[in-house]
Amino acid sequence: MPSAALGQFEHQVLLAILRRGAESYSVEIVDELERQTGRDVATAAVFVSLQRLKAKGMLRDRLVAPGPEGGHPRRYFSLTDDALSALRDTRRSFLSLWDGVESVLDEGGG
C-alpha cells in the first residue's frame, strides 16, 4: 500500500474530487467540501492538502492556460490509482470496524 497514512482532511479532499467525478480545480473542491460538510473550509488547508496528496502520488495535476476571455491559469487535479486504492482500503477497514455497531448507535441514539 503506497504512503499509507491518509489524514482525515486529505481523505475528505480525495472524496470531494471523487464525488465531482472529473478533474477539479481548487475552487470547485472547496465548494464541494463546504457543500458536503456544511461548514466553512480553510482554503489554506485545502491548498496544503492538495500539495501533500500530490507529493504522496495520490493526485495528478494539469495546468490549464486561461481561455480567450482572460483570467488566470487553473490547476486541475484528478485521482491516481494509488488514491483510489487508498480510498478503497480506508473504506474497507472502516466498514469492518463499523460492522455490527451501527444498529447499536441507532438504538442508543433513539
Add this chain to the structure above:
Amino acid sequence: MGSTGPSPPRAAARVLRLLLSRQAFDEVGAALTELFRRRVARVGRGAARRWYWRQVLGLALRRRSINGGSGGEGWMKGSVRDFALAARTLSRAPMFTGVAALTLALGLGANTAIFSVIHGSLLRPLPYADPDGLVWLSDGHPDIGGSGVNQSVPNFLDLRDGSKLMRSAAVYRRLGANLAAEDRAERVTVLFTSSEMLGVLGVVPTLGRDLRPSDDLVDAEPVALLTDGLWRTWFGADPAVVGRTAVVDARSVRIAGVLPRDFWFPGEPRLVMPIQHVGAELSRGSRSYNGVARLAPDADVEGLRAELQGIFSGLVTSYPDANQGWFTWAEPLSEWVGGGAGRSLLLMSGAVALVLLIAVVNVANLLLVRAETRHHELAIRTSLGARRTDLLSLFLAEGILLAVAGGALGVVTAYWGVDALVTAFAGALPRPDAISVNGTVLGAGLALSLIVGVLVGLVPLARIRPDRLQSHLKDGSRGSLGRGSALGGVLVATEVALAVVVVAGAGLLANSVWRIRQVDLGVTRPDRVMTFTMTLPATSYPGVSSIRGFADEIDRSIGVLPGVQAVGFVNRLPLLGGDNTTVTPFGDPAREVNFTSIRYITPGYFDAVGAPLLSGRWLDPTEFSSGAPAVVINETLARQLFPGEDAVGRRLGVRWVPDGLLVVGVIGDIAGGRPDRPPPPAFYLPLATVLEAWSSVPRGPNDYWGLSALVRTAVGPRPLMPAFRRAVAAVDPQLPVSQVRTLQDIAVERLGTRRFAMSLFGVFSAMALLLGAVGIYGVMSYTVAHRSRELGMRMALGASRSTVRRMVLGRAARIVLPGLVVGLVAALPAGSVLGSLLYEVSPQDPWTYLGVAALLGGVGLAASWLPAHRATRLDPMESMRAE
C-alpha cells in the same frame, strides 16, 4: 473568466502578494478571489471580506508549505536554515556586523537602563498590601507653593477622628538618630510613628510584635522595631534579639520586633519607633509630621480630600493662630513617592526612545547600503530559485540576529548604566533600592529587540526586486544607485531631524542649569567650605550650657588646625530649606512676613559662609556670649519688613521674644533650598539667644538639637575632614558625624532632578550626535564610492579639486539641511514638554535652537569632510578604468 465582480479587500490582497511566491500567488490568489465573489453573492460583502481576511491569515501561517510546492518543508526547519544562513552571512562581514550591533546596543542598552529605572521607581507597586488604597496626607499654604507641607499631630488627630472615609491612619516623621548597640554607633534614620502605621501599610513583623497603642503613651517604655538589614548587620540575625536594648539618642530603647526583609518606607528608615504623642504637649502650630491613611472601602482620594478639608475648616475657625491661611491635602501614596522624578523619567524615556529610533534608522541605512552591494549575491540566489519571500526571511533573520546581539550587548551596558545612574542620582530617584535589571526589564528588552530586528530587516526589501535582480546578473551593472542613495539620504535626514530634537532638549536643560548656576548663591567659594552635621540628643545635652560648651570646644579645637580660616555652627546649612517662623516689625503685628528662615549661629558663621555685610554691623562677641536679643537680617527681609527704610536699629517681632529683636546689620541674600525660587527672607541670631529663649520649653525624650558645622579652609577642605572628625570625637565619642559634604556639593545637590535630567539628556545627545555623524559619513562615503566614475570624469574634464569637494559637500548639505529644518520644527513643540524643568529659559529659546542647528550642521560638515576629501584624491584615469 471571473475577471469582473467585487474585489477582495485590497490590503489583504497585498499582504497575500507579499507573502506568496509569484507562482503560488497566481494560482491561490485567483482561486481565493473567485471564492470571495461567490461568497459575496451568498453571504454579503461584509461577511465575505471578513472571510477573505481569515483565509489570508491562514495562508500566511502556512505560506511555506504553499510556496514550497512539493517540498513540504516545515516552518521550523526553514527558520533554522534562515538563521544559520544569516549568521554565516553576517560573520563574513565582521566590520558591518560589529558596527550595526554596537549601534543597536547603544540604543537598546540606553532604553533598557531607563526602563529599569522607570520600572523600579514608578511602575513597581509599593511593597505594601493593596498599595492603591494608601494615601499620603499633608498640609498646604499658598505662600510656600501649595500642598506637601508637614502637618501637626493635634491637627492630624482631629482629622482622623472626624473622618469616615479613612479606615485607618497613622502620623509619622523621619528623623536622624544616633544609634548605639553591640559596641557600634552610627547615625540612622528613624521612622517615628503612631502605633497604627504597620497596620495601615499591611506589614507584619517577622519577629516579636507590632507597635501597640500603649507604646504611644508619653511615659511608656520606649520600644523599637529593627529593619531586617539592621537586625542582620548589627545583631547577626539573632532570633533572641527581641527584648534586648539598644541606645537611641542616649536613651535606652527595648527592641520589640524585627520587620520583614522587604519592608521599605520613603527615606529608608532603619528603625521604627513610637512618637509617644499620647499625653504629650504637642503644639498645633508646629508642623513636622505627615499622615499615611488607608481609604475605607468605596472611598476615593477626591472624596477624602473634600471630607478632610471640611473638617480642617472647622480647625481653622477653632485654632486660627495655628491654621489661618492653611489647607489640608490628600494624594495617593504612590504619587507622592514618585514625586517630581516621574515627569523627568517619562521625559527620559521619550529622549531615549528617540535615540533608539536614530540607531534603528542608522542600522536600516547600513543594511540598505549593504543590500545594494549584495545585488550580485542576491541575484545568484534568485536565479537559483530563491523567491522574494525567501529573501524576506533572510533579511528578517539578519535583522533579528543583529538586534538580539545588540540587545544582549545592550543588557550588559544597561547593568553597568543602571548602577552608574543609581550611584550618581540616588537622591533624585524615588526608590533607588527597587531599581534593577530584572526579569520584567529583560523581557521588555528582548521584545524591543525583536521589534527592532523586524523593522531593520524589512527596510532592505524595499530596495530588492527579484525580477530586476535577474537582469542585473545579465548585464553586470551595479544596480540602481541613484534611488538607493536617495532613500539612504532620506534615512540620514530623518536621523538628523531626530537628533535635533534630542540635542535641543539637552540644550534647553543645560541652558537652565547654567542659568541656575549663574544665580548668585550669596556665599563665597563654596568649594572651600566643608560642612557636617551633628545631632545632640536632649538626653545628653539637656541645657543651654552643655550645648554652648560643646560648640565652643569644637570651635576651638578645629579653629587651631592649620589651613582652617573660620569655623561656624548653624541650625540649618545655607542653600537648604530650614526652620521657618513668622516675623513682623515690632509692634505692628498686621504686617507679618510668613516663612521667614530662622538661623541661629555661632560667631564664626558669617566668616565661614562669606556673606557680604550691606549695612550696619556684624553681631559682636558679647552679643554672642550673652545671648543678646540682636539679629542680622537679610536684604529680602529688610525690604519686606521695612520697605524704603533703613532696617538697622529697628526691631523684629517674634512670638517667643517679648521685647523683639534688635536689627544690628543687613547682609546679602543667601539662596534657599529651591533653586527656582528667589532667596527666602531670613534672620540670623546668636545660638545663645535661642537657647535662652527656649530654655523654658520642656524637652521631650525624642527632642534633639541639630547643629551643622561650616569650616572654611585656605585650600580644598576634604583632606582635613579626618582631623575634624577627631576633634568631634575628642569632645563626644558617642556622637556620630553625618552628611559630610562641601557647600559646593550642596549647591550641586539642590539642582536635584534637573541635574539628573540634564546629565542624561547630555549623554543621549552625545549618542544621537555620534549616530548621526556615523549615518552621514556612511551615506556620503557610499555616494563618493559609487560616483567615483562620474567624479573622475569631471576631474579629467578639468573640474578642480575644490569644485569636486563643493559637489560632495553640497550633496551632504542637501541631506542635512532638510533634516535640520524638520528637526527644528518638531523640536519647538517638544521643547515645551520640558516645562517645569526649565529655568528662565523659554522652551522656544532662539539661541538654544541656533546653537543646536550650528552644532548639527558642524557635525554634518565634519562627517562629510572625509568622504569629500577622498573624492578630491581620486585619480581620474583609475576611477574610470575601474568601471
